[in-house]
Amino acid sequence: MKFNSKPKSLLVALAIALLLLPFVTDALLGRGWVRIADFAMLYIMLALGLNIVVGLAGLLDLGYIAFFAVGAYCYALTGSPHLALAFPSLLPSGVHLPFWIVLPLAALVAGGFGVLLGAPTLRLRGDYLAIVTLGFGEIIRIFLNNLNAPLNLTNGPQGISRIDPIKVADVSLNTSQEIFGIALPSVHLYFYLFLAFTALVIFISQRLEKSRIGRAWMAIREDEVAASAMGINTRNLKLLAFAMGAMFGGISGTLFAGFQGFVSPESFSLIESIMVLCMVVLGGMGNIAGVILGGVLLALLPEILRHGVVPLQQALFGKTIVDPESLRMLLFGGALIAMMLYRPAGLWPSRVRRRELDTDEAT
Amino acid sequence: MEIFLQQIINGLVQGSVYALVALGYTMVYGILGLINFAHGEVVMVGAMLALSALTAMLGWGVPPLLALPISLMLAMAGCMALGYGIERIAYRPLRHAPRLAPLITAIGVSIVLQNLAMMVWGRQYHAFPQLISNQPHLIGGAIINDIQIVIFIMALAIMAGLMVVVHRTRLGRAMRAVAENQHAAQLMGVDINRVISITFMLGSALAAVAGLMVSANYGLAHYYMGFLLGLKAFTAAVLGGIGNLRGAMLGGLLLGLIESLGAGYIGDMTGGFMGSNYQDVFAFFVLIAVLVFRPSGLLGERLAERA
Numbered sequence: 001m002k003f004n005s006k007p008k009s010l011l012v013a014l015a016i017a018l019l020l021l022p023f024v025t026d027a028l029l030g031r032g033w034v035r036i037a038d039f040a041m042l043y044i045m046l047a048l049g050l051n052i053v054v055g056l057a058g059l060l061d062l063g064y065i066a067f068f069a070v071g072a073y074c075y076a077l078t079g080s081p082h083l084a085l086a087f088p089s090l091l092p093s094g095v096h097l098p099f100w101i102v103l104p105l106a107a108l109v110a111g112g113f114g115v116l117l118g119a120p121t122l123r124l125r126g127d128y129l130a131i132v133t134l135g136f137g138e139i140i141r142i143f144l145n146n147l148n149a150p151l152n153l154t155n156g157p158q159g160i161s162r163i164d165p166i167k168v169a170d171v172s173l174n175t176s177q178e179i180f181g182i183a184l185p186s187v188h189l190y191f192y193l194f195l196a197f198t199a200l201v202i203f204i205s206q207r208l209e210k211s212r213i214g215r216a217w218m219a220i221r222e223d224e225v226a227a228s229a230m231g232i233n234t235r236n237l238k239l240l241a242f243a244m245g246a247m248f249g250g251i252s253g254t255l256f257a258g259f260q261g262f263v264s265p266e267s268f269s270l271i272e273s274i275m276v277l278c279m280v281v282l283g284g285m286g287n288i289a290g291v292i293l294g295g296v297l298l299a300l301l302p303e304i305l306r307h308g309v310v311p312l313q314q315a316l317f318g319k320t321i322v323d324p325e326s327l328r329m330l331l332f333g334g335a336l337i338a339m340m341l342y343r344p345a346g347l348w349p350s351r352v353r354r355r356e357l358d359t360d361e362a363t
Numbered sequence: 364m365e366i367f368l369q370q371i372i373n374g375l376v377q378g379s380v381y382a383l384v385a386l387g388y389t390m391v392y393g394i395l396g397l398i399n400f401a402h403g404e405v406v407m408v409g410a411m412l413a414l415s416a417l418t419a420m421l422g423w424g425v426p427p428l429l430a431l432p433i434s435l436m437l438a439m440a441g442c443m444a445l446g447y448g449i450e451r452i453a454y455r456p457l458r459h460a461p462r463l464a465p466l467i468t469a470i471g472v473s474i475v476l477q478n479l480a481m482m483v484w485g486r487q488y489h490a491f492p493q494l495i496s497n498q499p500h501l502i503g504g505a506i507i508n509d510i511q512i513v514i515f516i517m518a519l520a521i522m523a524g525l526m527v528v529v530h531r532t533r534l535g536r537a538m539r540a541v542a543e544n545q546h547a548a549q550l551m552g553v554d555i556n557r558v559i560s561i562t563f564m565l566g567s568a569l570a571a572v573a574g575l576m577v578s579a580n581y582g583l584a585h586y587y588m589g590f591l592l593g594l595k596a597f598t599a600a601v602l603g604g605i606g607n608l609r610g611a612m613l614g615g616l617l618l619g620l621i622e623s624l625g626a627g628y629i630g631d632m633t634g635g636f637m638g639s640n641y642q643d644v645f646a647f648f649v650l651i652a653v654l655v656f657r658p659s660g661l662l663g664e665r666l667a668e669r670a
Contacts (some may be wrong), residue, residue, distance in 0.1 A: 059462055060463055062470065082490045105404070112504070117491060121651075124654060124658050126600075127397075127398045127462070130398070131398065131594070134594065135594055135646075135647040135650060136647070138590075138643070138647075139644055139647050142640075142643055146640050146641065153502070162667055269557075274470065274474060277467075277470070281467060282526075326478045329474055330478045332471075332474060333470075333473075333477075333478065334471065335471070336467050336468060337452070337471035337475070338452055338471060340465075340471070341456055341457070341463045341468070344464055
């Protein structure tokens, strides 16, 4: 399903619906759900980034959240009073770089980490990449947790707070604004910002997928030997996919830090990497619409579980037997297995993938 | 000098546990060319099962020296069943699928196991009961206690036993044949599925022993213990040359030494900037270094480019 193959009017209707979404949600479900929608879009951006790595290039990255963490801490360090603790004489009030300068820098730093990590592993088999990224995700967390002594760089497990809010044209998104007489609370403002970014990420993903590079990635995914026989520089292209995915992760991390105003290592645990991976696998590896679907479903799932499972158990057994958090993880794990066994192309498979599977059955 | 000797002892003991877990990775890899991500969780389940059985039996008044082997047997049996089940459910149907598929199911399996364990045993740390007299012995100023001696000797004995099984028995010959060439082995009348299942069960039994050893050594067990342990044991397997049994043993011992010497001296090396809380980082850097400089590992053949 390609967006631009739809009629224009459908696209316009979709855009209007999305623009009205925060108001509708606010009125029907309460402001908390607008915030959830904001987070859902961050996850969608992450999932689309990981989709480039896993879905298009076929490289399993199990520590994707580490790049999200890199982006988040880039902005947390350069957009908060925190560094004053480490260098009191040099930076008495910390560093307060504007968000729009940090954003590209953070993307570059995250991409750099991606190259650093990918370079030794990508010339080897994919399994090594999976393990190395798994380890990297954990190592980043160990460093973030421990780099608070003797020099307090990351403030350890307490995390960094008082991060500057994101400003758009000198308007801080942390305060409510009034435009044309319509009151826009902070969560709504962030909603529109994230919507714009998500749209941009979708656009880039789509263009990438149809580009020469995207086709090369898919060729590598399907058969690396054949791809390199066709003259594709497989190592460099894999590295590019990996770095590109890392950059998307870094960008969403930066947005996350500005939105939350607070980052701590516990936001970047393995669970989060798995969750993003689930979004990609569940929705349909390599299909943008499917990945978005997966992202929406899985971002809403914890909330649904919290509001659905706990009262249900209370009613049935009088107490909470299975807490929603571990139930969510069980579902994720089970979904990964079941999807691979029964529907390897995802809930909403890409056309190419479906065609491949059909021919597999025919032969 | 005492510190040095002490770290060597700690490293060898820890390393022998890594070696047992690494053997599980390497056996499966050797035969299927697949990294069994869920192996670390099997170790965790083994530790938890053994611990539960042990605590229950001690509660009933069973003498400790009888309870220990029984609970070890129970844990091994449980893990063998688990290993068999994992292979049947998550790997066998995908044996001819693209590479990515079994990796993803493996991750799924380990998440499911971890969370099931958390539901069954809770989030808290479980203390390992004091069974054998934990008499410390002094060797040149360094301390080694009875538990460590038992762990080390037992690990060596098990590894020797495994070598005998693989190189001297009919089953071992079948395993090596399947590792060499599945189709040819099948043509020679080897029941491939059976051999693969047995390999998984053997690896899982070793994992159960390792799980018991880890929890005895540290005095505790936890639902999350399998993750890092699995990662480190995998590093050990890669360090020694994945697919190579002797390599896994060597890699395990070496990694244990690197880790404990590293943790002991990193404070001095970095002028106090990093402390022993970075212990878990070493395995990762070893892994990266091996992959950069010698992807085939210390004793491995060239496997790196096998697609």
